[in-house]
Amino acid sequence: MSGATGTVLAVLLSLVSAAGYALAAVAQSRLASASAGGHGALRRLLGRPQWWWAVGLNAAGALAHVAALHYGPLTLVQPLGALTLVAALPIGAYGARRRVSRAEWRGALWTLAGLVGLVAVTGPVEPDEALNLRETLVVTAVTLLLIALLASRSRARMHTGARGRGLGHATASGVASAVGSALTQTLTTALARDLPGGPNGWWQTALLAALIAAFAAGGLLLSQAAYRGGLAAPLAVVNLSNPAAAAVIGVALLGETFRAGAWGWLIAAAGAVVAARGVVLLTTGLETEGEAGVVPGARSGVTDDEPVAFAVRGPDVPESPAAPEPLLVPDPLPEPAR
Incomplete structure (x- = not known):
């Protein structure tokens, strides 16, 4: 071909x-x-x-x-x-x-540009590079602690209805998927050589397979929980945290680096900032008055068909118009005596 x-x-x-x-x-x-x-x-x-x-x-x-x-x-x-x-x-x-909305398109384009910049300078994994058993256990433990922290904070924001709800679950989903991909690469590399740890290390292969399945299922369920806060912003965070977490694992444990040396690091940092700007735009969902008649997320049990009355009160505006005072007309003067 x-x-x-x-x-x-x-x-x-x-x-x-x-x-x-x-x-x-x-x-x-x-x-x-x-x-x-x-x-x-x-x-x-x-x-x-x-x-x-x-x-x-x-x-x-x-x-x-x-x-x-x-x-x-x-x-x-x-x-x-x-x-x-x-x-x-x-x-x-x-x-x-x-x-x-225009804000959603802008946020999507900013996030897309940042992701392209981040991935463009990320070098491919070498075929013979893989995590050993100790690194696998350390990565698993750290990831589980991070997922638990992010999920707990995201649940708290869900209950309070704060801005950015669901982004913690989305970040945890991206991290879980990235770790699952790293473990998958470790398993395929190990099977290409031999069973991890030699002929008697079959249990290590079974452990890797179980961890991969757990992280894959966990990433899917975490993304499901994230979408309770909407679609665009959680999806952007999932797509951003996945390559970011994979890059951290690659640089810290697999000896990888960004392309173009120092320039690659600068481009990766700029890409992360640009993508974060896009996520902020998608999270806030700001619209001009001419693009939408309601503010996104500002729903308090009022349907679109119900009229909403607004009362404007100010220091100089009385509660109700005061009744006009009666016009006082003086009594007519008595006629002079003739």
Whole structure:
């Protein structure tokens, strides 16, 4: 197969992967908005066919992504994966029968630009680089503690209705997926050589497989919880925290570095700042008065069909107009005597 044909296939498969992930995110977001939490929420979720459609779409997106990596380089496929956010916005808006606001488009483009800059300077993993057993256990323990902290803070923000609710779950989901990918790469490398630890180390292979399955399922459930706070901002954070966590693992434990030396580090830092700006725009959802008649998130049990009355009170505005004082007319003067 020629290089041009492989590149075209890689692009097409990357677009299919982005569409699969976007459809799955929209489906998860609609499930999150339609279902309540509490006891038995997970059981109710697993009993809904829409959830399994979302799982299947995520799996299809992952398979298309792996196939795209087979035909194209990482530097081409990974940035195209960030199109998931751009595709999810119009799909979600169409399902909600609304238009994508200008603030959402700006936030998506900022996030996409930051992700492309971050991934473009991230070097591919060397085939023989993998985590050893001690590093695997350390990464697992640190990740579990981080996920527990992020999830607890996100739950607290969910209950209070604070801005940015769900972003903690989204960050935890991205981190869990990144660790699952790192462990998957470790497992495939170990199996290509031999069983980890030699012929008697089969239990290490089983441990890696169990951890990979746990992080994959945990990342999916954490993203489901994140979408209770909306679609765009949590999806942007998931797409941002995943490569960021993978880059941290690669640089700290696998001896990787960013391309272009010091310039690569500067580009990665600038990309992170740009992507963070996009997440802020998606979180706040600011709109001008001409673009929307309601403020996003400002719903206090009032439906769109109910009129809302506003009272303006000021220091110089009386509660009610004062009744005019009666006009005093003086009595007529007596006529002089003749």
